[in-house]
Amino acid sequence: MGEAHNSVEAEADYVIVGAGSAGCVLANRLSANGRHRVALLEAGGDDRPLQNLFNPAQAMSTMNIHVPAGFTKMLKDPRVNWNYMTEPDPGSDGRRHFFPRGKVLGGSSSINGILWVRGLPEDYDGWRQRGLTGWGWDEAETYFRRIENQQGEGARRDQQEGPLTISDVPMRHPMLDIMTRAFEEAGAPLANDLNGTTREGVARVRLNAHKGLRVSAAVAYLHPAMKRSNLQVVIHAHATRILFEGRKAVGVEYWKGGRLHQVRARREVILSGGTINSPQLLELSGIGQGERLRAMGIATLVDSPNVGENLQDHYASMIRARLKPGTSSFNAMSRGLPLVGQMLRFALNRSGLLALGGSNLTAFLKSDPALDLPDLQFFASPATVDFEALAKNGAMTMEKLPGMTVGGYVMRPQSKGSIHIRSGDFHDAPSIKPNFLSAEADCRAQVGGLRWARRVMESPALAPYFDHELTPGAALQSDEELLAFARASGSTGYHQTSTCAMGTGPDAVVTAGLKVNGVEGLRVVDASVMPAVVSGNTNAATMMIAEKGADLILAEA
Template sequence: MAADLYADYVIIGAGSAGCVLANRLTENGKHRVVLLEAGGDDRPLHEPRQFMSNMMIHTPIGFGKTLNDPKVNWLYETEVDEGSGNRSHKWPKGKVLGGSSSINGLLYVRGQSADYDGWAQMGARGWSWDDVLPYFRKSQNQERGENEFHGAGGPLNVSDFPEHHPVSAALVEACTQAGIPYKEDLNDGNQEGVSFFQMTAKNGRRQSTAVAYLHPAMGRENLLVETHAMTTRILFEGKKAVGVEYRQGSETRRVMVRREVIVSAGAVESPKLLEISGVGQGALLQELGVHVVHESPMVGENLQDHFMIGCQAPLKEDAHSINHLSRGVKLLGQIAKYGVTRKGLLSYAVAHGCAFVKSRDTLDFPDIQIHVMAASMDLEYLNQFQGLRLDKEPGLASNPCQLRPESRGSIHAHSRDGMVTPKIVPNYLSDPIDRQSVVDQLKIIRNIWEQPALKPYLKAPGDPFGSTDEEMIGYAKLAGGTLYHAVGTVAMGDERFPLDPEMRVRGVEGLRVIDASVFPKIPSGNTNAPTIMVAEKGSDMILQAAKEAIAA
């Protein structure tokens, strides 16, 4: 096939995984890599048409603006979802260098050791906690210093929350009064407890994978980064992936590869791209008019996401929350503070503290996560526009989610045109276990709010959740939504799954998927750190395969 570009590897998607891969695969200078990103550059001066959007990317609190900014965000929309009040949900995903690591809430959470041991038990050999911990450490520059669980000197800077608001501290104390133990480190594999979040930030600036991994590599002669380049098809010769086709402006171009095609387009786009290229459910591909290269029934299935319930309560005084800092003269003061000290409101992540809780004492591991903050959102605006806007009145939030939901959704192509977004069916709360978890979560929040630490601040919240199980489930259906953690749609594991444990697509050659879609089961917490770990481990797998091919 004729080509516009040739490389050893082509990486589709410069997101949380793709930027890591681009850095690691070009590090030794031996391999030529082309990185294709559908969005633009994240650096303000390199992309004048989205200058302000990019300024928001690098300012931590700017996630509230980028969350619904079409210049840097795909702004997907799900199908109407029966389990969550017959609503369609907005799903933000990064469309810019760094992907969702450029627009997320900056929270650094790994999950529990049992999550990864569970992956290994599902057939993903080599992915137990002991196997993945070295890659979490390798990726990390932990500002607290190096120890057996944390690395220092890695590309990704991980820092403590810049300052603790009195009400955020009171929320953490209320959790301890409710029986949740204080735990300094929530990322050592044993999560149970409450603490303040750590952030992917450095000196008050966001540490996306673009900043941490890609920018330092962009001067390498063996790396070519193409932005505004939407991959529309993987090219096969027989069963071997030999390149990709992509659209850039009005042109259709091709990259041909000598070694491998690596799909890192994320849990939404990766299954779609496989399907429109001929790998997926046979009946669906025939319906789309796509030639079947390999039938793989689980492509696009196994979708999992964390369903977070918005739980907010009013506070007595403006100073009790950060809401009033987001407007008028107070905001100008915060902008000045950030400019001088890199602290204050503009340096904040999406949540301040975090608790991992067991709903029942008989459980071995926490099954609920709670994000706490001295802030409250306009929930109607959030659900309608997927934008963050702080309430005019002071309030706090204690937003829970079930860590390991049983409900499963799907993401599938519904057009062979690679420019058309896929059909997203989340199936939130479709499993009765998940609906019972909703009740457990709201009872825990109510208990936390009743603790003495919050008495000086909290107005009487009334009973917003209802008293019966049915009322609480009804509340969650209307007040809940995505926590932006879609995973699992091209999972690795045993023969049931599309990928083998080295993330190679079964049934074809020269094709891997490396991003959050490969998780066989969702980790217990936020998903950015695990995605970076997966890419670090995947890079070593690819480089080892290249060595073995040369030796052969």
């Protein structure tokens, strides 16, 4: 296994900023032929526990990465997480929202809930209809198939073996079958696979996991490539600005060990910092809305007004219910002797509670039957989170009494926010304004989602187990009351995209070839380039973008 370096040669063909879901894919693909030298800069540390043996706290954090349920411990862990906070948000009662983002090899693919969701084919065909040639579903599916190694009951039988293992939830629990039946009774078709041609229905989630362990972008792509002599991975390297000669990007300046360093790029600089960090680095480097940059004391290289604009995210609200005493749920399994049993089960055969991801069931459904496509995604589990404990210590723990949760979000929101630098200091976290529920259509659909979740809870299948609704509570019935509940209690789905969106005109931040408009030798390849957020979890789409981005780059080389 290769080393993560503390220094880097002063020059490479390609300099990649960010070793997350996209950067790991790029580092592997661009270095694979052996002809190109690649430098990969990551602000965080190594994701492998053995590489952190002499730092016990860091070693424990990285242990959590590889245990799927460990994501519950990393929501606010500063050793692997940027821990961003938004500005007070008018659409959600003036609350500030926590935006976790991975700060470690693997990026957010190392701390997320490991759900593998491609999104709807129409998402990608919609990109193509915007004039973004080469980004339709046919092309996207080709790259998904290149990524995936499908296993288990939900596997496609015509699947080639890619580097990223996709598998079934490694635990059968009676309440999951009952909850699936509840969705069917509420009107949801039963689906085997929501990653193919099926648009609508309820299904068990698919996880990017292998034999009960997380398969992050680092595990699948970066670790195997780190033995190559032409790839150098530099950890704890916080990029501060892109270096230019005229309008040509020629390298990256980064902060490491208390001082500034530089690495030059013979061919290209590639930003893969994600939806928050990529626009931040562009603005720090003089690419952004001119008036804003001048106010920060930054000389404008390219007046690009859409840098940091068009922020989209999924805003989730949920129905939580108390189940009758004695009903089996995950809550009781998560504490005391039952938890010890689950830990032993995981140690022995990599299954059980610790092998679960962020949800167990997912569904694509319509807020209005007249719609052509589903506009809501749901997640459901026989569990309820202790929100007081979450607020107190940042770790997601379950309640003592049995419970269940059905939550969801609008898949293609019209509400848009922004991410911009606060100053010219790279240490300053950017200002994030999500503008949740600022579009009327999103509000209507959000209420429709809560009504859908209630129909599931009130189904005959759950009647023997259902005790009472915890939130929002049976007293709240009108559309106005449910919308007020969504504004007061909802939060991010952790799917921020589109702040360096692809487009066809000169005002677009990047072209369909992912090149930054107005300069040479600079691309953005990550979730920020999505012209619109996909219908579902965003990690799969981000890795697809990186696979295609690598092909685009190599085609020019």
